[in-house]
Amino acid sequence: MTDDIKKYFNGLLQKVNGLYVIQITDRDGVPLLRVSHDQNVDFSLMPSFIPTFTTASDQAGKLGLGRNKTIISMYSNYQVVQMNKLPLILTFVGAEDCNTGHILALEHQLDAHLEEIKMAVSEA
Known part of the structure; x- marks a missing residue:
């Protein structure tokens, strides 16, 4: 991965007020890229709930409404927005008042910035 991709995602982190973390993983939850602010936010549970997005997305697809693209989870102090960009999963973690x-x-x-990462995952 090039430094341009990491710079781009760091720029996004700065543009969205209240956004703490952007993480790109493969379908199984293996982290490929992570950018975050230097804040004392405990994201130690992230590895355990990122893979559940794939399962939840598959189950939601069985409702007959089509393929699930995004899941938004709201917690007391955070919100998590996960996007299905197979073979990648994008996870955004922000403050509870972050602009969803x-x-x-x-x-x-x-999409254009994810192509290089998608090709790397597909080749592996």
Whole structure:
């Protein structure tokens, strides 16, 4: 991966007020890229709930509403927005008052920057 990709995602982190972490993983939850602010936020549980996105997304697809693209989870102190960009999963963790619509609006802008990572995952 090039430094340009990491710079781009660091820039996104700065643009969205209240966004703490952007993490890109493969379908199984293996971290490929992670950018975050230097804050005392405990994200030690992230590895355990990222792989559950794939399962939840598959189950939601069985409702007959089509393929699930995004899951938004709200907690007391955080919100988690996960996007299905197979073979990648994007996870955004922000403050409870972070603008969710702003995060969702980034979806189509990200596609061009994810191609290099998708090709690396597909080749492996």
